[in-house]
Amino acid sequence: MENKIKGIEEILLMGPGPSLTHPRVYSALSRPTLGHLDPYFIQIMDDIKAMLQKVFQTNNNLTIPMSGTGSAGMETVFVNLIEKGDPVLILVNGAFGKRMLDIAQRLGADADSMDFKWGTPVTTDEVEAQLMKKKYKIVAMVHAETSTGVCNPAEEVGKLVKEHGAFYILDTVTSLGGMEVAVDKWHVDAIYSGTQKCLSCPPGLSPVSFSDRAVDSIMNRKTKVPNWYLDVSMIANYWAGKKRAYHHTAPINMLYGLYEALAVVLEEGLENVYNRHQKMHEKLVDGLEELGIKMVVDKQFRLPMLNSIWIPEGVDDAEGRQALRYDHHIEIGGGLGDFAGKVWRIGLMGNTAREEHVDRLLKALAAITKK
Amino acid sequence: MENKIKGIEEILLMGPGPSLTHPRVYSALSRPTLGHLDPYFIQIMDDIKAMLQKVFQTNNNLTIPMSGTGSAGMETVFVNLIEKGDPVLILVNGAFGKRMLDIAQRLGADADSMDFKWGTPVTTDEVEAQLMKKKYKIVAMVHAETSTGVCNPAEEVGKLVKEHGAFYILDTVTSLGGMEVAVDKWHVDAIYSGTQKCLSCPPGLSPVSFSDRAVDSIMNRKTKVPNWYLDVSMIANYWAGKKRAYHHTAPINMLYGLYEALAVVLEEGLENVYNRHQKMHEKLVDGLEELGIKMVVDKQFRLPMLNSIWIPEGVDDAEGRQALRYDHHIEIGGGLGDFAGKVWRIGLMGNTAREEHVDRLLKALAAITKK
Numbered sequence: 001m002e003n004k005i006k007g008i009e010e011i012l013l014m015g016p017g018p019s020l021t022h023p024r025v026y027s028a029l030s031r032p033t034l035g036h037l038d039p040y041f042i043q044i045m046d047d048i049k050a051m052l053q054k055v056f057q058t059n060n061n062l063t064i065p066m067s068g069t070g071s072a073g074m075e076t077v078f079v080n081l082i083e084k085g086d087p088v089l090i091l092v093n094g095a096f097g098k099r100m101l102d103i104a105q106r107l108g109a110d111a112d113s114m115d116f117k118w119g120t121p122v123t124t125d126e127v128e129a130q131l132m133k134k135k136y137k138i139v140a141m142v143h144a145e146t147s148t149g150v151c152n153p154a155e156e157v158g159k160l161v162k163e164h165g166a167f168y169i170l171d172t173v174t175s176l177g178g179m180e181v182a183v184d185k186w187h188v189d190a191i192y193s194g195t196q197k198c199l200s201c202p203p204g205l206s207p208v209s210f211s212d213r214a215v216d217s218i219m220n221r222k223t224k225v226p227n228w229y230l231d232v233s234m235i236a237n238y239w240a241g242k243k244r245a246y247h248h249t250a251p252i253n254m255l256y257g258l259y260e261a262l263a264v265v266l267e268e269g270l271e272n273v274y275n276r277h278q279k280m281h282e283k284l285v286d287g288l289e290e291l292g293i294k295m296v297v298d299k300q301f302r303l304p305m306l307n308s309i310w311i312p313e314g315v316d317d318a319e320g321r322q323a324l325r326y327d328h329h330i331e332i333g334g335g336l337g338d339f340a341g342k343v344w345r346i347g348l349m350g351n352t353a354r355e356e357h358v359d360r361l362l363k364a365l366a367a368i369t370k371k
Numbered sequence: 372m373e374n375k376i377k378g379i380e381e382i383l384l385m386g387p388g389p390s391l392t393h394p395r396v397y398s399a400l401s402r403p404t405l406g407h408l409d410p411y412f413i414q415i416m417d418d419i420k421a422m423l424q425k426v427f428q429t430n431n432n433l434t435i436p437m438s439g440t441g442s443a444g445m446e447t448v449f450v451n452l453i454e455k456g457d458p459v460l461i462l463v464n465g466a467f468g469k470r471m472l473d474i475a476q477r478l479g480a481d482a483d484s485m486d487f488k489w490g491t492p493v494t495t496d497e498v499e500a501q502l503m504k505k506k507y508k509i510v511a512m513v514h515a516e517t518s519t520g521v522c523n524p525a526e527e528v529g530k531l532v533k534e535h536g537a538f539y540i541l542d543t544v545t546s547l548g549g550m551e552v553a554v555d556k557w558h559v560d561a562i563y564s565g566t567q568k569c570l571s572c573p574p575g576l577s578p579v580s581f582s583d584r585a586v587d588s589i590m591n592r593k594t595k596v597p598n599w600y601l602d603v604s605m606i607a608n609y610w611a612g613k614k615r616a617y618h619h620t621a622p623i624n625m626l627y628g629l630y631e632a633l634a635v636v637l638e639e640g641l642e643n644v645y646n647r648h649q650k651m652h653e654k655l656v657d658g659l660e661e662l663g664i665k666m667v668v669d670k671q672f673r674l675p676m677l678n679s680i681w682i683p684e685g686v687d688d689a690e691g692r693q694a695l696r697y698d699h700h701i702e703i704g705g706g707l708g709d710f711a712g713k714v715w716r717i718g719l720m721g722n723t724a725r726e727e728h729v730d731r732l733l734k735a736l737a738a739i740t741k742k
Binding site for chain 1: 372374375376378379380381382384386388389391392397398399400401402403404405406407409410411414415418421422438439440441442443445446450470473474476477478479565567573574575595596597598599600601617618619620621622623624625627628630631634696702707
């Protein structure tokens with residue numbers, strides 16, 4: 001069997017994630033492995049927590065990376081906050097909202113969902129009406145719907161949820177590090193993200209943060225968290241406790257990568273990072289318009305880092321993406337769920353969101369659409 | 372804030388894991404990130420499955436790495452096989468057997484445990500007597516108890532469990548790649564391991580394998596697996612299905628590391644790898660005896676890769692390990708649970724199990740015990 005690691009070629013990752021890993025992150029990944037209770041590694045953990053607090057814009061003490069990908073982060077917030085029978089409201093306008101519902105149902109929640117049309121945002125009036133009708137323990141929403149490219153009104157929904165006294169869960173897998181995410185200001189009680197989108201780090205970890213109020217609720221559960229691996233009441237002892245009690249062996253080298261990724265973002269500065277994403281988004285949209293390619297989402301609801309386009313007329317879904325991959329060494333994403341076969345998704349996340357990459361993609365799209 | 376990644380020093384990892392990462396694995400970790408649905412990446416996945424089958428000595432089709440550490444592997448086998456009320460027998464002679472019991476209880480199993488003295492193995496006579504008394508759906512045991520250094524009779528228990536028609540779950544987090552693990556021959560139905568022990572790869576992934584019989588049982592569950600992230604009925608579509616349906620974003624670069632780690636083990640050859648671990652173990656034990664340091668486990672039950680010693684007389688637990696860490700740049704492990712403060716654990720796993728490392732540790736132990 002030929003070793004396939006040597007043969008890996010660099011592909012320009014412009015799909016819905018993973019994005020291009022930053023060169024400094026690659027170097028960090030291959031630094032010497034330390035023990036998970038090593039005193040120097042514990043200093044690294046402390047810095048990661050502090051940097052995550054900055055990126056999440058929060059003072060929450062329980063702000064840590066979970067040892068799994070973004071979906072593990074989603075499961076973490078639900079499995080820790082939900083007890084059987086808890087009334088939960090999920091706002092759904094894409095594949096990841098649907099996933100939230102699936103997870104809540106598996107946990108035995110009394111889960112209601114409100115469905116909004118794919119490609120359009122959650123509307124606060126309807127949410128407010130529902131919150132008047134029924135008392136929920138938890139309201140959950142995706143900030144940046146990766147399946148559609150829609151930005152949901154995270155701050156406005158946060159205000160409503162706070163008024164109604166529920167816990168507010170927010171998915172920022174795709175938004176964190178690419179646009180404003182303000183945990184404390186938005187009254188978010190439990191938030192999660194991924195490393196492989198705007199943080200320019202390979203997939204494998206999920207940063208999460210819980211408000212003190214959410215932590216209190218978890219510590220006072222009637223039943224044990226049914227999920228051992230993701231039980232934050234135990235993991236908190238390792239990440240934030242005085243004794244650093246062993247829970248599971250932390251993914252050391254991936255955490256080196258996250259450390260460096262966070263350092264890169266904070267060195268550039270959050271505002272600068274957001275602006276770069278927005279500028280690259282505008283450049284891309286201008287170029288797409290010149291090619292006659294249509295955006296799926298109305299201008300005011302678009303995410304900068306995830307751009308859904310209708311598959312150009314006359315181009316076959318699979319063939320078009322294969323041409324990009326093989327002739328141009330570029331990956332973009334296909335459609336998910338309701339959008340499968342109809343939509344392509346172009347990511348401008350983290351290290352991918354650079355002028356030369358946008359130019360390269362636009363040229364390649366021109367070639368495959370023969371404009 | 373000073374960047375702490377640059378300041379990481381190489382420590383000789385001789386604790387209970389992580390072990391020393393192999394140089395080829397470091398290189399693999401920093402190869403260019405590919406998309407999780409990229410055609411070349413799918414070839415890499417196929418090779419990983421084939422290599423895992425060899426290392427596990429199995430033809431099981433569902434032989435894949437889970438996207439979490441060894442503890443996630445433990446949770447995976449339990450959460451997929453157990454439904455509420457299922458009778459489960461857990462054989463406990465250390466911290467990891469206890470963890471199995473905790474997980475089974477969280478899942479609502481009718482869980483019985485049999486306790487054996489820490490530092491001694493599970494005895495088959497007693498297990499047989501219990502299997503005569505009660506009909507179990509699942510029997511679970513740890514092969515290599517990392518908390519004590521005891522090797523449990525995995526093959527013999529497998530024979531008993533098969534006779535009684537139950538599913539056999541085996542934990543091989545510490546044994547895989549360091550001593551024989553023969554899934555098919557031992558009639559194991561669900562097995563898991565970790566990357567950070569004898570595979571010389573950083574922590575972060577958990578190879579698992581399920582027998583066809585176990586897969587059938589999972590596919591015919593009455594209720595959905597309560598854990599979305601670890602639901603192998605969905606993950607199998609991504610790893611082994613024809614359509615490679617997206618489940619969660621695989622931890623790409625960690626999987627490169629695992630690929631290379633498995634290649635390194637198979638190039639050396641399983642028998643050679645096992646022999647090297649055994650030889651290094653014997654060399655270590657000889658050296659410890661010369662220093663008057665006593666082994667915790669009787670000779671015939673000792674693991675090659677995890678050596679528990681009674682803390683040398685006159686040496687303080689924390690001070691002794693700190694002297695090793697700071698004066699000699701060596702990590703060893705402290706005691707867990709019943710053994711905390713009494714026992715030290717010396718790992719000889721994977722790339723750590725080399726002559727020069729054993730020599731270096733013995734010299735350091737001589738220095739700190741002033742022999």
